[in-house]
Amino acid sequence: MCLAIPAKIVSLLEKSRAMIDIGGVQKEVSLELLDDVAVGDYVVVHVGYALSRLNEEEAQKTLALFAELDGSLE
């Protein structure tokens, strides 16, 4: 719940902060709730804080699930 948006880490700043980019818009957020975040990672941002890291592999699996055919003759 609560408005959270996936964004890319484009640079790490001091005091556990980072610059994120989504669709060309950049904003500073806090990384205090996550460890080991690297430039290029995608994170979910809520009220100015990165909450969790996005797993690319799982993301692809989910997209594949959506597109799955149900296997029956049609």
Next chain:
Amino acid sequence: MKKRHYIRPLDIKWGRIDMTHGSGGKAMAQLVEEMFLAAFDNEWLRQMNDQAAFAVQQGSMVMATDAHVVSPIFFPGGDIGSLSVHGTINDVAMSGAIPLYLSASFIIEEGFPLADLQRIVNSMAEAAKEAGVPIVTGDTKVVEQGKADGVFITTTGVGRVPDGLRISGDRARTGDRIIVSGTIGDHGIAILSKRENLTFETAILSDTAALHGLVAAMVAQVPDIHCLRDPTRGGLATTLNELASQSGVGMKIRENAIPVRTEVAAACELLGIDPLYVANEGKLVAICAAADADALLAAMREHPLGRNAAIIGEIHEDEHSFVQMETAFGGMRMVDWLAGELLPRIC
């Protein structure tokens, strides 16, 4: 005209507006002369009367007024000055009228820097000159500190409607097409981004612009345009609801057809606001008969301010005057009136 002699010139660099600038005495006269008249300079202002006289033209005249209280005063792509000139020119132009003259009245807060005022005044002069619409009369008042947010500007404009035009909010009819002149949300996001410290790869600038040239090109192509309106406060959604309500019709639009810049869409996602409700200051909505739509669209796209024009939907019968939208996702939703203020949300 005898020029008055002032002991010291205005200190544009470091000076500030104080209560004497609004009292009607020498300080005010100097401010008006050295700043406003110098920048706006035209035959009416040179006469230094309290009013401007001009011949009344035959046909239908229109008059429109707008107060401008935008904050921040200076924003990417414009300022309160250019906004006030464009805004009223546009209100006049939305009737199909050719804007002729503008008035400008200023309410300035005690302590406002003269440098900022000069910047605003220069911006207005430039906007008026570019649009070919002179500021022919005005007024200045100063209020105590805290009683105005820097400066408030009210502009009023008059124009003449060419014969044969009947553009009005109540003329939308079943089957008509809805056209928007370009990308939506640019102005509001330019403002909000400054307040919320968002930066952009490609800067989002306010789209503030005078639209009378575009309108002239449009009516030249399709004289029987039914409705024109510029979606300012409250955005495209509010304008569509207003028109639907005035005309007593329903609307159906397609999300995929509405032009929105990627960065504007992304900024809206981040802030939790809907681009449909974000203000525009250089765009218009046109409603015309289906048969005229393609020609009108082509004419708009020819004009620099209409390059991204698009047909976004159509009018149908609806006693409730709902505006409905087919989402990019495929389902339908309503596009309602704006409730309250446009507030960014967390939830």
Next chain:
Amino acid sequence: MTGAMRYVDEYRDGELARHLSGKIAKEVHAGRQYRFMEFCGGHTHAIFRYGIADLLPPEVKLIHGPGCPVCVLPVGRIDSAIELAKNPRVILATYADMMRVPGSHFASLIGARAEGADVRMVYSAADALNIARENPDREVVFFAIGFETTTPPTALAIRQAKRDRLSNFSVFCNHVLTPPALRGILDVPDVLLDGVIGPSHVSAVIGTGPYEFVAREYGKPVVIAGFEPLDVMQAVLMLVRQVNSANATIENEYSRAVGVEGNRKAQALMEEVFELRESFEWRGLGWMPYSARKIKPEHAEFDAEARFGVSHHTVPDHKACECGDILRGVKSPKDCKVFGKACTPDNPIGSCMVSSEGACAAYFSYGRYKAA
């Protein structure tokens, strides 16, 4: 409107939507009712905003849950916030969502501000801290609301305030928990649910474990779903499949952001700063045990309730307001007599109409054309 927002655009694809819609329609057993509750207000908003209901077969009924922290805050707590704001020494920092929520006698924070109270909208708890730093001679109170997604940032702010030895910052804490609310809903006799669509970002924080009780004790499946419309539809499909095979397990559709353990760092932080209230009043669900957080006694200087002596008053909802039943999923907005008449987003009587995530607001703004 197309764009280049990764991890967003792909999950809104219209073609995949039609494909999923077809799959769901094929797999539901004709004539059978599938009643699923989307707990989270963010999902309610997405469902209406994207018109997801149009893409589901009539067998699937979505019931809107209480996962909207604005909606579940009872009138008495709003009154307390307004009272705090009216204290001339106080600057009340609040999320924008709370500005127009009506307290008693239709008072609100935006109304209080018009009357001279210093109420400031902030985007995050960190902004509130900044206001405190910039205004050392004023008392800054942060009006904290939200489920487990929004709680860790508040915890961070309190910890930072302690480190910085800020003496003019406190939090009016109204943070609530998701699992107890879920239990509260499941215990409501008139609510018949076949499954739950679990919240996206609460789960990113708490993980999947806390939902196990739903399957174990109530025999209902839970599918944790992502925030995007395709996620919601996939979750519906997964729930349909579980129901069809009489299964009840916790599944995670939002695996790209939610892990089994959740965010340990955030959890530890919450433990450090907060403890559970014995009981807390929820609009619609009444008093629920261990369902909300309060600031630990060792951090009492940052607890606005201790600092300002805020006492709790139970204030009943407006007579005509059905938010309570709507939050419990027993009634739908259309069932409320004042919906769309005396109660609209511009003149809200209850919180469900103010919050953009509230079922009533969502239905009014996006969906009321269907009933007309």
